[in-house]
Amino acid sequence: MINEKIASDLRNIVGDDFVSTDPEDLYIYSYDMTEEPQGNPEAIVMPKTPEEIQKLLYIANEYKIPVIPYVSAANIGGLTTTHRGGMVVDLKRMTQILKVDPISKYALLEPGVTFGHLKKYLDENYPDFIYSYAFAPPYTSITANALLEGLTEFSFRWGCMGDWITGLEVVLPTGEITKIGSCATSEHWNMKYPLPDMTGLFVGWQGMTGIVTKCAVKVVPKPPERILYGAVSFGMNAAEELMKRLSKMDLIHGDFSFSWQTILMMGGLKHPLREIRADEPTMMTGLILFANDKKDMKNKERILTDLSAEITKETGEKIQILPASIGAPKKVQDFLDLPANLPPFFEFRSTNKKGVGMSWLGTYMNANNWRKSYDAGYKILQDYGFEPLIFVKMMDSGHFFVVRFLIPFNKAVPGEAETVRKMLDELVDATLPLGAIPYKCPAWAAKKVQKILDPNWLALARKIRNTLDPNGIMNPDRWALLD
Amino acid sequence: MALESVREWVYACVRCNTCKYALDEYFDSCPAGKRFQLESYWPSGKVWIARGLLEGKLQFTESIVKRIFACPTCGSCSVQCELEVHDHLLDIIEALRAEAVSQGFGPLESQKGFEENIAADHNPYKETHAERTSWVKDAFELKDTADVLYFVGCTSSYREAEIATNMLQLMKKTDIDVTVSKEEWCCGSPLIRTGQLKTVRELAQHNLDMIKNSGAKTVVFSCAGCYRTFKEDYPTLIGAEPEVETFHVTDYLVKLIKDGKIKFKEDAPAIKVTYHDPCHIGRHCGIYEPPREILTSMPGVELVEMKRNKELAWCCGAGGGVKSGFKDWALEIATERIQEAEETGAELLISSCPFCKRNLMDAIKASGSNLKFMDITEFVNSRLA
Numbered sequence: 001m002i003n004e005k006i007a008s009d010l011r012n013i014v015g016d017d018f019v020s021t022d023p024e025d026l027y028i029y030s031y032d033m034t035e036e037p038q039g040n041p042e043a044i045v046m047p048k049t050p051e052e053i054q055k056l057l058y059i060a061n062e063y064k065i066p067v068i069p070y071v072s073a074a075n076i077g078g079l080t081t082t083h084r085g086g087m088v089v090d091l092k093r094m095t096q097i098l099k100v101d102p103i104s105k106y107a108l109l110e111p112g113v114t115f116g117h118l119k120k121y122l123d124e125n126y127p128d129f130i131y132s133y134a135f136a137p138p139y140t141s142i143t144a145n146a147l148l149e150g151l152t153e154f155s156f157r158w159g160c161m162g163d164w165i166t167g168l169e170v171v172l173p174t175g176e177i178t179k180i181g182s183c184a185t186s187e188h189w190n191m192k193y194p195l196p197d198m199t200g201l202f203v204g205w206q207g208m209t210g211i212v213t214k215c216a217v218k219v220v221p222k223p224p225e226r227i228l229y230g231a232v233s234f235g236m237n238a239a240e241e242l243m244k245r246l247s248k249m250d251l252i253h254g255d256f257s258f259s260w261q262t263i264l265m266m267g268g269l270k271h272p273l274r275e276i277r278a279d280e281p282t283m284m285t286g287l288i289l290f291a292n293d294k295k296d297m298k299n300k301e302r303i304l305t306d307l308s309a310e311i312t313k314e315t316g317e318k319i320q321i322l323p324a325s326i327g328a329p330k331k332v333q334d335f336l337d338l339p340a341n342l343p344p345f346f347e348f349r350s351t352n353k354k355g356v357g358m359s360w361l362g363t364y365m366n367a368n369n370w371r372k373s374y375d376a377g378y379k380i381l382q383d384y385g386f387e388p389l390i391f392v393k394m395m396d397s398g399h400f401f402v403v404r405f406l407i408p409f410n411k412a413v414p415g416e417a418e419t420v421r422k423m424l425d426e427l428v429d430a431t432l433p434l435g436a437i438p439y440k441c442p443a444w445a446a447k448k449v450q451k452i453l454d455p456n457w458l459a460l461a462r463k464i465r466n467t468l469d470p471n472g473i474m475n476p477d478r479w480a481l482l483d
Numbered sequence: 484m485a486l487e488s489v490r491e492w493v494y495a496c497v498r499c500n501t502c503k504y505a506l507d508e509y510f511d512s513c514p515a516g517k518r519f520q521l522e523s524y525w526p527s528g529k530v531w532i533a534r535g536l537l538e539g540k541l542q543f544t545e546s547i548v549k550r551i552f553a554c555p556t557c558g559s560c561s562v563q564c565e566l567e568v569h570d571h572l573l574d575i576i577e578a579l580r581a582e583a584v585s586q587g588f589g590p591l592e593s594q595k596g597f598e599e600n601i602a603a604d605h606n607p608y609k610e611t612h613a614e615r616t617s618w619v620k621d622a623f624e625l626k627d628t629a630d631v632l633y634f635v636g637c638t639s640s641y642r643e644a645e646i647a648t649n650m651l652q653l654m655k656k657t658d659i660d661v662t663v664s665k666e667e668w669c670c671g672s673p674l675i676r677t678g679q680l681k682t683v684r685e686l687a688q689h690n691l692d693m694i695k696n697s698g699a700k701t702v703v704f705s706c707a708g709c710y711r712t713f714k715e716d717y718p719t720l721i722g723a724e725p726e727v728e729t730f731h732v733t734d735y736l737v738k739l740i741k742d743g744k745i746k747f748k749e750d751a752p753a754i755k756v757t758y759h760d761p762c763h764i765g766r767h768c769g770i771y772e773p774p775r776e777i778l779t780s781m782p783g784v785e786l787v788e789m790k791r792n793k794e795l796a797w798c799c800g801a802g803g804g805v806k807s808g809f810k811d812w813a814l815e816i817a818t819e820r821i822q823e824a825e826e827t828g829a830e831l832l833i834s835s836c837p838f839c840k841r842n843l844m845d846a847i848k849a850s851g852s853n854l855k856f857m858d859i860t861e862f863v864n865s866r867l868a
Contacts, residue, residue, distance in 0.1 A: 354495040
């Protein structure tokens with residue numbers, strides 16, 4: 001319970017302007033864009049430095065106050081919603097891009113730095129470098145997305161965002177400020193190895209093991225040539241075969257596949273979507289190609305064209321390949337030109353009544369079963385009267401896949417949030433047995449995951465958590481480890 | 484209930500954060516969010532406050548009042564937000580203010596006198612109505628009726644009189660048949676922006692009647708706030724606007740230049756200038772090019788743009804009751820704009836709003852800047868042939 005004395009202590013640390021216990025702030029921070037029910041914090045605190053965070057955590061430990069790290073609440077997993085009160089530590093004021101090292105190729109960021117801000121910074125100061133952007137609004141935190149193992153446009157080549165991390169500075173739950181990776185030995189933040197890879201104590205833990213105050217991420221040289229192709233599949237077998245073949249080739253840097261309904265939605269159509277005709281495509285795959293020069297690119301384009309012809313012949317289902325600049329409607333191209341602008345997603349069901357909301361079941365899973373997961377989810381969405389808006393992506397050269405069921409909904413429609421939660425429940429039940437694991441996993445889904453987890457995994461996770469956070473203050477609802 | 488008028492839109496914000504910065508440009512665009520940082524100060528937070536109040540989960544308090552009045556209503560969020568709600572963000576903020584006032588929680592202490600002052604003397608500055616335009620009329624020997632009626636506005640009548648003087652000088656020099664009206668009242672902008680709507684319909688009706696009775700064929704405004712109020716607020720408030728042509732001075736000067744009625748000195752000294760877009764004519768009314776057309780048509784004038792210009796322009800900080808309610812913060816916002824103007828290398832900052840002039844001049848003084856400021860009326864008048 002945060003009483004007036006504790007609130008006063010918090011104000012002494014970060015200043016009067018940056019602590020609030022006012023109802024309107026607690027109300028706003030009690031929701032995110034998903035169907036997650038309201039969960040009220042008791043205070044909002046906005047620190048500026050690791051030292052301030054350290055002092056906040058000393059107080060949190062003294063009074064056993066839950067601490068919820070926050071930047072923009074765009075995680076789509078209810079991960080910043082607290083159901084145990086406590087203080088939301090909003091890191092929005094920590095916005096420094098501390099360093100870009102063009103030799104070792106990394107950027108050192110505070111947690112409030114967003115994709116948009118890094119893009120701007122690199123464009124202006126290091127035009128030879130790029131970062132990889134998420135399918136998210138531009139003003140979401142790079143550090144948060146990396147720690148939550150989000151995906152980006154180049155995940156085919158370089159894996160999920162957690163794999164881009166090369167160093168961390170963390171304020172541990174007990175207040176120690178600790179460096180992780182090569183930065184623990186020198187001023188270079190370029191690698192996690194050959195020390196024991198302790199980034200694993202923080203990546204994927206959803207803020208349960210500390211507050212990351214600096215995060216070094218890889219930046220990559222801008223390729224001399226880059227092009228986006230659209231591969232339109234007239235049949236799921238062709239789409240599946242395309243991904244299978246590409247995962248065995250050194251041809252692309254990024255891919256993302258959408259059900260045709262998703263493409264229609266991105267093109268501006270709204271719920272309820274019209275019937276899909278038999279002669280329409282089933283899926284569209286965006287393919288990002290890098291090349292060293294025009295000749296190299298031409299060769300890659302030829303290989304891609306030949307590949308589509310082969311698949312068409314073998315499966316009997318046509319694949320049509322075109323540069324996105326020719327084939328895709330402007331609205332779709334805008335979406336693909338990351339950082340993505342997402343109004344069509346948000347407003348898909350904002351028709352008769354104006355209202356928005358966004359949820360999903362996002363899973364990482366084996367390459368073997370992605371199609372089964374896709375088909376199962378497709379049916380569940382349709383059964384609930386929701387269009388099958390589905391996103392599929394190969395990660396780390398196809399070693400694993402993303403299958404994400406996108407669920408825009410309308411918060412102004414009574415009962416729709418509850419329907420979404422029921423549908424998500426079914427989606428998890430259907431996909432877990434196929435080897436899918438929800439990423440940015442909400443607590444309710446984590447409880448289902450726990451039922452199939454190796455009990456020793458769970459015991460180890462709890463042991464790590466209890467060791468790092470003996471008072472159980474850090475984002476305590478996450479991964480349902482306290483239950 | 485004022486908030487009822489925006490109920491339809493309070494679920495239409497997903498809090499995607501896009502309103503917080505300039506989309507695709509990635510620089511600051513919301514003065515309130517930048518200064519106060521908590522979600523409740525950003526535009527999306529204000530939408531959610533409206534939602535909480537309508538749902539009965541929140542009740543007005545002093546802290547809510549501070550948040551909803553801490554906004555210069557510059558409208559930058561409306562430009563950045565890509566959802567349908569973008570057109571309604573300012574409506575929601577103003578509805579919140581009106582609701583706060585109607586429930587006895589607003590406006591801010593320093594804004595409470597506006598209503599009384601305007602009721603007493605038709606201006607918010609506690610000046611006497613008799614002195615409003617009489618000095619202008621006397622100084623320029625204006626007739627009672629003319630083709631063109633110049634609506635001076637409270638600020639140019641009582642605080643930034645050089646604007647009115649220069650406006651009339653240049654109109655006289657160009658043989659415009661112009662006058663001002665002794666019956667001009669405050670347009671109501673200070674009341675509308677601070678949620679005090681009790682008397683604004685009366686003000687609007689009076690001013691529209693005054694224009695009709697004046698017999699003028701054209702009305703020209705040098706005040707961006709008055710112009711915005713006539714063009715955007717009166718139709719909503721009383722379903723009417725002037726039945727004659729209305730111009731902001733920037734539009735009007737372009738017309739005069741095109742009609743060949745204005746000639747500029749060919750031998751005027753060379754000067755590098757930059758232009759600040761007032762929110763009330765820029766984002767609120769879409770007037771961006773006319774001031775630039777004027778400046779680029781003047782011999783010897785080099786116009787250089789600030790990093791944030793036109794619809795992405797950083798607010799001067801004076802609007803929406805911020806100058807009266809948050810003096811120090813208003814100055815901070817203006818100081819940021821002055822620094823941006825300095826970065827262009829211009830020696831003169833020009834704008835076209837008496838309220839912007841006041842705040843930007845205050846910031847120039849407070850920051851010790853060498854930049855000079857002129858309203859566009861003053862600058863044009865100084866370079867007429």
